[in-house]
Amino acid sequence: MGHFTPAFRLLGRYNLLALSVRRLSRPSTRSAATMSPGNRSAPSIPVSAAEAVKEETHLIVGGLKIVDRWFQVPVDYSCPDGEKIRVFARSAINNKDNDGGVTGGKQPICVYLQGGPGFECSPPKSHPLTEFYLGKGYQMLYIDQRGTGLSSPIDADVWMKGCTVAEKVQRLKMLRADNIVRDCEAIRKTMLDDKEKEEERKWTVHGQSFGGFCAVTYLSFYPEGLKEVFTTGGMPPLVNNPDAVYDRTYRKLQERNAVYYRKYPQDVKAVRRIVAYLKRDPVVLPSGGTLTEGRFRDLGLAFGGHGGIDTIHRIVQRAVNDLDCYDGFTYKLKQMIESQQSFDVNPIYALLHEACYCQGEPSGWSAARRLPPSLQSSSDEDPILFTGEMIYPYMFTDYSELSKFHELADPLAYEKAWPALYDVDQLKRNEVPVFAANFIDDMYVAYDLSRETVATIQGARSFDTNVLHHNAVRAKTWAVMGELWKLRSGEVD
Template identity: 50%
Template sequence: MTTASPSSIGPLETYTNKEGIKIVERFFELPLDYAQPDGKKIQVFARNYIPKSKAKTAEDEAKLPYLVYLQGGPGFEVPLPNTSGFVAEIHEQGYQTLCLDQRGTGLSTAVSPELLTSFKTDQEIADYLKHFRADSIVKDAEAIRKILLGHKEDPEDRKWSIMGQSFGGFCAINYLSFHSEGLREVFITGGLAPLGDHPDPVYKAVIKQVAKRNKIYYDKYPRDVKRVRDILSYLEQNEVSLPNGGRLTSSRWQQLGIDFGMSGGIDRVHQLVFRASNDLSLFGKLSYKLLQTVQEKQTYDGNPLYAILHEPIYCQGRAAEWSAARIVKQDKRFSWAHVKMLADTEPIYFYGEMIFPDMFDDYSNLRSLKGVAELLAKDSSWGPLYDKEQLARNEVKVNAVTYVVLLFT
């Protein structure tokens, strides 16, 4: 039997932007499941940036080493970036960059209702989505590397560098575990995976930091204690629909706390609270503008893989079992059912970067995936993501920077 090889698709489309960067749009046809290379195929897209200042001719371009950018997520595509800033610095150092829309995102056979209607059962969809974790993303990258560099005579010229941001860093460590022969060097930004087999330890640590950020928020904006309580009371007593048909519930409002982990996030959440409180005072309801703003800040409808796989990306041989929901339940400061019974001076805490089962009721584009999410949350058959022994033997140069939680505003 002849094994089908991964391949590029169609003629290349190129253009040059105002910074003098040649951009090449690349599509590849790759296996959904690398254990069955002759089986179902998916499309994977990558945008190639070549600095013309470093490559005047096609021969020069071929000599520029690749740096592959692996986006955070899971389940987010790479936006068309500004080729200034850190990207310009990468190019100045003599690299060409390749930005990968990870499988299931962007232009890479994106996971969406349009795609999933071809499946008959939730189990079929769940089985399909099990192929969208770091291990499969890395196999895509390796297949693309061989397509682009496999013809090089010098083995060192067949290697490339990678940069993993957040979840992209998880992918980078998977790459080092199982395919380090393809790597020249690795850069990791904010994505040092814990190397465990389950997300519970992660959320036990995260919830402590989220509580600290809530304390800072309410210390800075003490009048928001009453405002937030009033907003949640209103949401509990009223059926509030967002412009796209989603529901704005008390739980969904608490999810705005994910912004506490970003620079300026505390102030942005305050502005939403301030606006909502003003709406209730003036109109007795939340304005369309406020609802539109909340919807735009919560992007899970357009990137459902993030919600579906956010906990399974940690799992090796164990089921996630809605880890965040179980851990948060242990801290009553996050429970509106508990806090609403207390004095008006008691704050209700916002959540952090967490996924909950009720999101598959409240987000319009996640509702059809509720059964799928339940199946994946209970699935314990996840394969290995890391090889600690190989990582201990690693000889590939790795540079890593991580986030620092500054406990002030």
């Protein structure tokens, strides 16, 4: 779900108050019960090994061997001989292990599934999980999910030229977790199926946010390829559409707005002044998009991560300073705002965000339909509230690159034929070790629904805390992973 600027260092020690480890044994009673029979038990599609296209190896200062790999896989796994796309994966291996083997190393592989949907992986050296897992004896494999990064990326100007809207919608439907997981399984077979021992043919998966959703899809349909699974802020709600999710995340969003204005009470008047200015004179941003009131309020997406509230305050402070000095916005401010909003460079995030919850039902612009009155308007006395990780129709006008996908937004929002993403019956008889970090105050992933999913997955164990936020795997890596490793080792208190 949310995507944040990396935080590379964990400073000091954190007092994890209200930190608890829970093994939830009761099956889900709300979410799983609402699943239609067709979604409760869906057959998996057979997956063949991916075709290795090319490989490049280089060394990075700091003791890392990098192996870049490109694979060719079917667009549609139900038509394995049909059109193909590329999927890119990057291995990060301790430089001392330079055996030249097909996996680039002898250590067990941990696959990192990126948050999103629609984001590529960052370079291994920039992700603190690399250091953590390498220190535990693993090698890392960072896969750019199909349609992102170097994996046949989606771009308005070069993607599917000359195709109809219906054809583009069908292609976008192939970019969800079900096919992301099939890509992973195809790559696993290419890299590991020649191993002698069964355990060596399996790998570990770590899913952050949306990557955790993918990991649970993996558990549902291809558990035979998995040795163990870790999720951080990524236990998906087992629902058929996003309505129940937004009802909960809107409440968390309002709580985070309250925290913001308590910390920076002067920003109540400042934000009201900025919004009044934008209503009179919307600002053209460097990319060509328009900074409207709605787009300005979109900045609240950052509230869900460590440091996000302070980041938005600095933008508000600079905006008011610009208005004081010039009665207008400087280029620097416009650039700062654009740097916080990645919809233009990651269009899948907007196009498929609501669809990543859909199983046999349309989203119907869920976030817009479930918008609480307090976020729709405010009196002269009330603070203007920011929005969060929600997608609204106006975004396909206000964002310059996203506007090029405008004709696809409605067909995707009202599409009904979404395949199942989870097999609840399989999850109930799961045998793969699963360790989840759930954040009680998560603004993006509904905590109570995450707990229900943990309870549904047989044998899953969770670490739950109210002092860490959604991006803790980057911002406070050792605080999160240290607790998950205690679960893995069987430590209890």
